[in-house]
Amino acid sequence: DVKVTQSSRYLVKRTGEKVFLECVQDMDHENMFWYRQDPGLGLRLIYFSYDVKMKEKGDIPEGYSVSREKKERFSLILESASTNQTSMYLCASSINEQFFGPGTRLTVL
Amino acid sequence: DQQVKQNSPSLSVQEGRISILNCDYTNSMFDYFLWYKKYPAEGPTFLISISSIKDKNEDGRFTVFLNKSAKHLSLHIVPSQPGDSAVYFCAASSLSNFGNEKLTFGTGTRLTIIP
Numbered sequence: 001d002v003k004v005t006q007s008s009r010y011l012v013k014r015t016g017e018k019v020f021l022e023c024v025q026d027m028d029h030e031n032m033f034w035y036r037q038d039p040g041l042g043l044r045l046i047y048f049s050y051d052v053k054m055k056e057k058g059d060i061p062e063g064y065s066v067s068r069e070k071k072e073r074f075s076l077i078l079e080s081a082s083t084n085q086t087s088m089y090l091c092a093s094s095i096n097e098q099f100f101g102p103g104t105r106l107t108v109l
Numbered sequence: 110d111q112q113v114k115q116n117s118p119s120l121s122v123q124e125g126r127i128s129i130l131n132c133d134y135t136n137s138m139f140d141y142f143l144w145y146k147k148y149p150a151e152g153p154t155f156l157i158s159i160s161s162i163k164d165k166n167e168d169g170r171f172t173v174f175l176n177k178s179a180k181h182l183s184l185h186i187v188p189s190q191p192g193d194s195a196v197y198f199c200a201a202s203s204l205s206n207f208g209n210e211k212l213t214f215g216t217g218t219r220l221t222i223i224p
Contacts, residue, residue, distance in 0.1 A: 004152070035214075040118070042198060042216035043153070058211075090152055097143060098212060100152030 003027070004101035006091055012107045019078040021104050023091030031094045032074035034058075034066065036087040037103070043090065049074055081108045112136045113201050115215035123223050128186040130218050132199030135180065139201040143212065144173060144184045147196045156197075157184070186220075194222045 007022035025032065033048040035058075045058030047066040055066050063085060067075040074093075078085055086108045092098040114133045122128045132142075140161035145153035159166040159173045159182070166173050172185045186193055199215040 009150075033211075040216060042113075042115075043200075043214040045211065045213075048211060092152070097155040097158060100145075100154070102150070102152050 004091060004093055004099050006089075006101040006104050008104050009102060010105050010107075012109065013078075013081050014109055015082060017078075017081050017108075019081050019106065019108075021076040021078075021089055021091075021106070023074045023076070023093075023101055024072055025074075025091075025093035025099070026072065027093060027095070027099065028071065029093035029095050029099075030071070032068065033092040033094070033098065034064075034074065034076045035090045035092065036060070037090055038087050046076065081106075083108050111216070112139075113199055113213050113215040115197075115199055115218050117218050118216070119219040119221070121221045121223055122189045124191060125188045128184075128189045128193065128220055128222070130184040130186075130197050130199075130220065132182045132184075132215055133180060134182075134201050136201070136203075136213070137180070138203045139213070141202045142173070142175060142182050143200045143202075144171075145198045145200060145214075146193075147198065147217070153198055189222045191222050191224055194220060196220070 003026045031050050034046045035043040049055045049068040065077045089104045091101040143158040144156040146156050147153040157168050157171050175182045196217045196219050198217045200212040202212050
Protein backbone atom coordinates (compact mmCIF):
# COMPACT_ATOMS: atom_id res chain seq x y z
CA ASP A 1 0.00 0.00 0.00
CA VAL A 2 1.38 3.37 -1.01
CA LYS A 3 2.39 5.67 1.80
CA VAL A 4 3.31 9.35 1.95
CA THR A 5 3.80 10.67 5.46
CA GLN A 6 4.23 14.21 6.71
CA SER A 7 5.98 14.94 9.97
CA SER A 8 3.21 16.98 11.58
CA ARG A 9 -0.55 17.28 11.09
CA TYR A 10 -0.77 20.62 12.88
CA LEU A 11 1.94 23.19 13.53
CA VAL A 12 1.88 26.64 15.12
CA LYS A 13 4.86 28.93 14.65
CA ARG A 14 5.70 32.57 15.25
CA THR A 15 6.54 35.16 12.62
CA GLY A 16 10.22 35.04 11.73
CA GLU A 17 10.80 31.46 12.83
CA LYS A 18 12.47 28.96 10.52
CA VAL A 19 10.08 26.11 9.80
CA PHE A 20 10.83 22.64 8.46
CA LEU A 21 8.11 20.46 6.97
CA GLU A 22 9.19 16.89 6.31
CA CYS A 23 7.75 14.44 3.82
CA VAL A 24 8.67 10.78 3.39
CA GLN A 25 7.44 8.32 0.76
CA ASP A 26 7.99 4.58 0.72
CA MET A 27 7.19 3.93 -2.95
CA ASP A 28 10.64 4.57 -4.44
CA HIS A 29 9.18 7.39 -6.55
CA GLU A 30 11.49 9.73 -8.42
CA ASN A 31 9.17 12.73 -8.31
CA MET A 32 8.09 14.61 -5.22
CA PHE A 33 6.07 17.81 -4.84
CA TRP A 34 5.10 20.43 -2.30
CA TYR A 35 1.77 22.28 -2.61
CA ARG A 36 -0.19 24.66 -0.48
CA GLN A 37 -3.97 24.62 -0.43
CA ASP A 38 -5.91 27.79 0.31
CA PRO A 39 -9.68 28.38 0.09
CA GLY A 40 -10.71 29.54 -3.36
CA LEU A 41 -7.21 29.03 -4.76
CA GLY A 42 -7.01 25.25 -4.98
CA LEU A 43 -3.63 23.53 -4.84
CA ARG A 44 -0.67 25.62 -5.88
CA LEU A 45 2.72 24.10 -6.59
CA ILE A 46 5.57 25.51 -4.50
CA TYR A 47 8.52 23.29 -5.51
CA PHE A 48 9.08 19.90 -7.00
CA SER A 49 11.96 17.48 -7.39
CA TYR A 50 12.45 14.76 -9.98
CA ASP A 51 15.64 13.31 -8.53
CA VAL A 52 17.85 13.41 -5.47
CA LYS A 53 19.47 16.82 -5.05
CA MET A 54 17.40 18.18 -7.94
CA LYS A 55 14.73 20.83 -7.42
CA GLU A 56 12.56 22.98 -9.61
CA LYS A 57 10.50 26.03 -8.73
CA GLY A 58 6.78 25.69 -9.00
CA ASP A 59 4.27 28.49 -9.36
CA ILE A 60 4.75 30.14 -5.94
CA PRO A 61 8.30 29.48 -4.67
CA GLU A 62 8.86 32.86 -3.01
CA GLY A 63 9.60 32.54 0.70
CA TYR A 64 10.27 28.80 0.48
CA SER A 65 13.19 26.50 -0.18
CA VAL A 66 13.47 22.71 -0.38
CA SER A 67 15.93 19.94 0.26
CA ARG A 68 16.11 16.45 -1.25
CA GLU A 69 19.14 14.64 0.13
CA LYS A 70 17.60 11.16 -0.12
CA LYS A 71 15.14 9.77 -2.63
CA GLU A 72 12.45 9.09 -0.07
CA ARG A 73 12.58 12.43 1.73
CA PHE A 74 11.60 15.91 0.52
CA SER A 75 11.70 18.81 2.95
CA LEU A 76 10.04 22.21 2.64
CA ILE A 77 11.71 25.08 4.47
CA LEU A 78 10.21 28.42 5.39
CA GLU A 79 13.30 30.52 6.04
CA SER A 80 11.42 33.22 7.97
CA ALA A 81 7.77 32.37 8.47
CA SER A 82 5.19 35.06 7.79
CA THR A 83 1.47 35.20 8.52
CA ASN A 84 0.63 34.87 4.81
CA GLN A 85 2.23 31.44 4.88
CA THR A 86 -0.55 30.17 7.13
CA SER A 87 -1.97 27.37 5.01
CA MET A 88 -2.45 23.65 4.48
CA TYR A 89 0.74 22.15 3.06
CA LEU A 90 0.51 18.97 1.03
CA CYS A 91 3.34 16.73 -0.11
CA ALA A 92 2.98 14.29 -2.99
CA SER A 93 5.05 11.74 -4.83
CA SER A 94 4.34 10.25 -8.23
CA ILE A 95 5.07 7.65 -10.82
CA ASN A 96 1.95 8.41 -12.91
CA GLU A 97 -0.75 9.93 -10.76
CA GLN A 98 0.33 11.75 -7.63
CA PHE A 99 -0.11 10.25 -4.19
CA PHE A 100 -0.60 12.75 -1.41
CA GLY A 101 0.26 12.83 2.24
CA PRO A 102 -2.36 13.83 4.84
CA GLY A 103 -1.21 17.45 4.93
CA THR A 104 0.21 19.79 7.56
CA ARG A 105 -1.93 22.69 8.70
CA LEU A 106 0.53 25.45 9.54
CA THR A 107 -0.51 28.53 11.46
CA VAL A 108 1.93 31.43 11.68
CA LEU A 109 1.12 33.90 14.45
CA ASP B 110 -3.44 33.24 -14.64
CA GLN B 111 -5.68 30.30 -13.79
CA GLN B 112 -5.04 27.70 -16.48
CA VAL B 113 -7.46 25.19 -14.98
CA LYS B 114 -10.80 26.54 -13.80
CA GLN B 115 -13.62 25.07 -11.80
CA ASN B 116 -16.26 27.73 -11.90
CA SER B 117 -18.63 26.17 -9.39
CA PRO B 118 -17.20 26.38 -5.88
CA SER B 119 -20.01 24.21 -4.53
CA LEU B 120 -22.69 21.80 -5.68
CA SER B 121 -25.50 20.03 -3.82
CA VAL B 122 -27.09 16.87 -5.21
CA GLN B 123 -29.76 14.52 -3.90
CA GLU B 124 -28.59 11.03 -3.02
CA GLY B 125 -29.14 8.63 -5.92
CA ARG B 126 -29.09 11.37 -8.58
CA ILE B 127 -26.28 12.26 -10.94
CA SER B 128 -23.53 14.68 -9.90
CA ILE B 129 -21.80 16.58 -12.69
CA LEU B 130 -18.64 18.50 -11.91
CA ASN B 131 -17.15 20.73 -14.58
CA CYS B 132 -13.65 21.90 -15.41
CA ASP B 133 -12.28 24.20 -18.12
CA TYR B 134 -8.70 24.69 -19.19
CA THR B 135 -6.93 27.25 -21.31
CA ASN B 136 -3.54 25.71 -22.08
CA SER B 137 -3.75 23.75 -25.35
CA MET B 138 -0.56 21.87 -24.38
CA PHE B 139 -2.48 19.96 -21.69
CA ASP B 140 -3.19 16.44 -22.84
CA TYR B 141 -3.69 14.46 -19.65
CA PHE B 142 -6.37 15.19 -17.09
CA LEU B 143 -7.11 13.85 -13.64
CA TRP B 144 -9.73 14.19 -10.94
CA TYR B 145 -8.86 14.06 -7.26
CA LYS B 146 -11.17 13.83 -4.29
CA LYS B 147 -10.36 15.39 -0.93
CA TYR B 148 -11.96 14.86 2.45
CA PRO B 149 -11.32 17.36 5.25
CA ALA B 150 -8.03 16.83 7.10
CA GLU B 151 -6.84 14.31 4.49
CA GLY B 152 -4.69 14.59 1.40
CA PRO B 153 -6.32 14.38 -2.05
CA THR B 154 -6.76 10.90 -3.49
CA PHE B 155 -6.67 10.06 -7.17
CA LEU B 156 -10.06 9.23 -8.65
CA ILE B 157 -9.91 8.90 -12.42
CA SER B 158 -7.92 10.20 -15.39
CA ILE B 159 -8.21 10.64 -19.13
CA SER B 160 -5.73 11.30 -21.90
CA SER B 161 -6.53 13.47 -24.89
CA ILE B 162 -6.65 10.51 -27.25
CA LYS B 163 -9.94 9.52 -25.60
CA ASP B 164 -13.16 11.42 -25.01
CA LYS B 165 -14.53 9.22 -22.25
CA ASN B 166 -13.19 7.07 -19.45
CA GLU B 167 -15.33 5.10 -17.05
CA ASP B 168 -14.59 3.49 -13.71
CA GLY B 169 -17.58 2.16 -11.82
CA ARG B 170 -19.83 5.04 -10.81
CA PHE B 171 -17.35 7.62 -12.13
CA THR B 172 -17.09 8.75 -15.75
CA VAL B 173 -14.92 11.54 -17.10
CA PHE B 174 -15.76 13.20 -20.41
CA LEU B 175 -13.30 15.29 -22.39
CA ASN B 176 -14.24 17.82 -25.07
CA LYS B 177 -10.93 18.96 -26.54
CA SER B 178 -12.38 21.52 -28.91
CA ALA B 179 -14.15 23.25 -26.03
CA LYS B 180 -11.23 22.67 -23.62
CA HIS B 181 -13.73 21.26 -21.18
CA LEU B 182 -13.97 18.15 -19.07
CA SER B 183 -16.59 16.88 -16.70
CA LEU B 184 -16.86 14.23 -14.02
CA HIS B 185 -20.13 12.35 -13.71
CA ILE B 186 -20.96 10.41 -10.57
CA VAL B 187 -23.99 8.18 -10.76
CA PRO B 188 -25.67 7.28 -8.54
CA SER B 189 -24.39 9.82 -5.99
CA GLN B 190 -23.82 8.52 -2.48
CA PRO B 191 -23.32 10.33 0.86
CA GLY B 192 -19.67 9.20 0.92
CA ASP B 193 -19.12 11.20 -2.27
CA SER B 194 -19.41 14.42 -0.28
CA ALA B 195 -15.95 15.95 -0.60
CA VAL B 196 -13.99 18.59 -2.49
CA TYR B 197 -13.15 17.56 -6.05
CA PHE B 198 -10.11 18.94 -7.84
CA CYS B 199 -9.53 18.82 -11.56
CA ALA B 200 -5.87 18.68 -12.64
CA ALA B 201 -4.07 18.83 -15.97
CA SER B 202 -0.67 17.95 -17.32
CA SER B 203 1.26 17.71 -20.53
CA LEU B 204 2.49 14.22 -21.38
CA SER B 205 5.55 15.86 -22.84
CA ASN B 206 6.38 16.54 -19.20
CA PHE B 207 6.27 12.83 -18.55
CA GLY B 208 8.97 12.09 -16.07
CA ASN B 209 8.10 15.23 -14.14
CA GLU B 210 4.31 14.78 -13.96
CA LYS B 211 3.86 18.41 -13.02
CA LEU B 212 0.17 19.00 -12.52
CA THR B 213 -1.84 22.20 -12.63
CA PHE B 214 -4.85 22.06 -10.33
CA GLY B 215 -8.19 23.82 -10.42
CA THR B 216 -9.67 25.62 -7.43
CA GLY B 217 -11.96 22.76 -6.43
CA THR B 218 -15.70 22.12 -6.17
CA ARG B 219 -17.26 21.15 -2.87
CA LEU B 220 -19.85 18.45 -3.53
CA THR B 221 -22.52 17.80 -0.92
CA ILE B 222 -24.79 14.79 -1.29
CA ILE B 223 -28.13 15.30 0.44
CA PRO B 224 -29.59 12.10 1.93
